[in-house]
Amino acid sequence: MRPAPDTQLSRRGFLIATGSVVAASGLGLGPAAAQQPPAPPPVPGKERLIVRASRPINLEARLADLTAYHTPEEVFFVRNNYDVGPLDPAQWSLRIEGEVDNPVVLRLEDLRKLPAFTQDVTLECAGNGRSFHTPRASGIQWQHGAVGTQAFRGVRLADVLALARPRPTAQHVAFDGADKPPTAQAPDFIRSVPLWKAVSPPTMLALEMGGKPIPHLHGGPVRAIVPGFVGSASIKWLERILVRTDEFDGFYMKSNYTAPRVDNDKEIYSLQSLEVKSLIVGPTEGAKLAAGRLTIWGWAWAGEGELTGIDVSTDGGQTWTPGRFAGKWDRYSWRKFEHDWDARPGTHTLMARATDSLGRVQPASRAFNRLGYRWNVIHAVKVDVA
């Protein structure tokens, strides 16, 4: 064990170093729990992110930092269910098994032989916005910043799966990463997607993010990218694909990442598509503005849907005016929206409301759900104009 680098903490009281120290101090945890997975390396360059948890690492962006279409790595959120140490690309392999006629083990060079493509994808944690639920929902208390967009380059999952020759009985594809729980009893983080989504051309195994090998914290050397689905579908540190006849039946499909059905709230379903959603980035909450013409802007996205409109209100939702989309976008990326506003002196509540091709509209409220998912309530920003 190393001493804590921050001596101020020691002066303030006591210091608890997690992991082996506590496990060794007679608290009675079994051998499985004592075998901590190696913690990730220090993360220089992530200092701008808000630490929601340090183990596993969970970091979110400040909304004011989400100004670029491609979210810079240093402000791209990190959501880990479990941590894992850095993986050596030379040692990396991917096993495909289950409902296939030709189980295979692939290495990076096998993936590199397949046709590669690049796409911009917006990833959002299913629990983004959880902290706005009342009462408090269970889980990491994300505000707005567990979302980001990057260019991912990789190969089509359909091409990879074809190498293993899925059987006609195959209906779901489960992803398993190298991140493992700290005890033998805790559930492995495995999630599945339906076969239709797995073989959809945009669904990829990504090797690059922003033109570089995928950084360790973002799932390198290879992660799944399931565009349009909640972020947890895009399993990081991928090392095993399990082709199945049914949806994977583990905790992270049947308990976590589930929400009550809209048509029958006694039943739950495993989350798939992201919601239709928008966030106002500028002006920021509490901004003091000079009267005159200015542009309200932000990002909108719609998961499996396609954006069909963005409405903006400058009077707290009493009246709405169509905004416009501007700039670069991709099928599964967010789109920048803008709305010109003649700001008059006073206090104003700005709002944005996106709509999509699935007929979805951002709601004014969201019924509480225990795990705090589906937060896409219309974002309101209060500003003062002088």
Next chain:
Amino acid sequence: MWRRSVGAVALVLVATGSAAVAPASAQEVPIPQTPGWELVLRCVICHSVEIAVQQRFGPQGWSETLDRMIKYGAPIPPEDRVQLMTYLLRHYRDPNGR
């Protein structure tokens, strides 16, 4: 006075024998030192303490959470469970929560 009543749990990660890790900035989370506070430190065997103390539940929510954690290997024997529940509900209760 308030500062005296809290302990600071350093969110400094110590891997088993390898490098210490402080993602972004090392932080500290105040843990009020009322009866039962030591039991919270058992949570940090598997996850940093702020995972626990950012939650707010009512009795049912905390009870279910504790049961799940015990099932996953948290070293909280039955004789400590009541005290830990009391502690969590004292400091991390949502009056409107389950």
